Amino acid sequence: MEVDERTGLYVYSDTELDRAEGEAIESLKAHCQQAIPDPDKWLEEELRRNILLTSVDFMLNWARRSSLWPVNFGLACCAFEMIATAASRFDISRFGMEIFRASPRQADLMIVSGTLTWKMAPQLRRIYDQMAEPKWVLAMGACAISGGTFVQSYSVVPGVNCIVPVDVYVPGCPPRPEALLYGIRMIHHKISKKSIVTEG
Numbered sequence: 001m002e003v004d005e006r007t008g009l010y011v012y013s014d015t016e017l018d019r020a021e022g023e024a025i026e027s028l029k030a031h032c033q034q035a036i037p038d039p040d041k042w043l044e045e046e047l048r049r050n051i052l053l054t055s056v057d058f059m060l061n062w063a064r065r066s067s068l069w070p071v072n073f074g075l076a077c078c079a080f081e082m083i084a085t086a087a088s089r090f091d092i093s094r095f096g097m098e099i100f101r102a103s104p105r106q107a108d109l110m111i112v113s114g115t116l117t118w119k120m121a122p123q124l125r126r127i128y129d130q131m132a133e134p135k136w137v138l139a140m141g142a143c144a145i146s147g148g149t150f151v152q153s154y155s156v157v158p159g160v161n162c163i164v165p166v167d168v169y170v171p172g173c174p175p176r177p178e179a180l181l182y183g184i185r186m187i188h189h190k191i192s193k194k195s196i197v198t199e200g
């Protein structure tokens with residue numbers, strides 16, 4: 001710091017000014033208080049653990065595909081494989097499906113397993129019509145898909161899709177339970193693509 005001879009004022013050098021400013025800042029830092037802790041910090045963790053953001057379509061489709069209830073429609077030898085699928089070894093209840101319903105009003109999946117005859121066709125259609133929407137149909141085995149080995153017969157329907165709309169076909173004579181489970185997974189996949197907006 002020097003005195004200007006002309007004006008008689010004090011003149012500070014840049015270095016002195018910088019040092020003085022630095023000392024002032026350090027003094028403020030030394031005496032400043034700790035930041036007040038956020039009282040709502042716990043809320044962030046609670047929100048993260050308890051709130052799930054998703055779409056209505058996703059939730060609805062998740063609920064539907066996780067609780068498909070099949071209606072009993074075993075018609076021939078393929079039905080034994082369907083029954084085996086429901087037993088403990090293959091454990092269809094893993095998919096929320098252990099309840100094979102005797103009433104179509106409580107079912108949303110029809111597994112047609114076996115040979116469909118023309119004599120039985122009206123009953124199949126009536127049961128399908130009694131099922132509540134939305135509903136799905138799985139044709140299990142060659143007979144259900146196309147009449148199978150009996151396709152030339154006067155009495156056999158050449159495919160369940162002649163009577164009701166079919167969503168998934170599971171080929172085989174008979175298909176093994178693993179194949180039926182794969183077909184069911186395909187229906188799950190189909191359900192997960194649905195939208196309540198386009199369903200109207």
Ligand code: SF4
Binds near residue numbers: 078114140172174
């Ligand atoms: S596909 Fe084969 S196992 Fe199934 S119902 Fe027909 S004949 Fe029987």
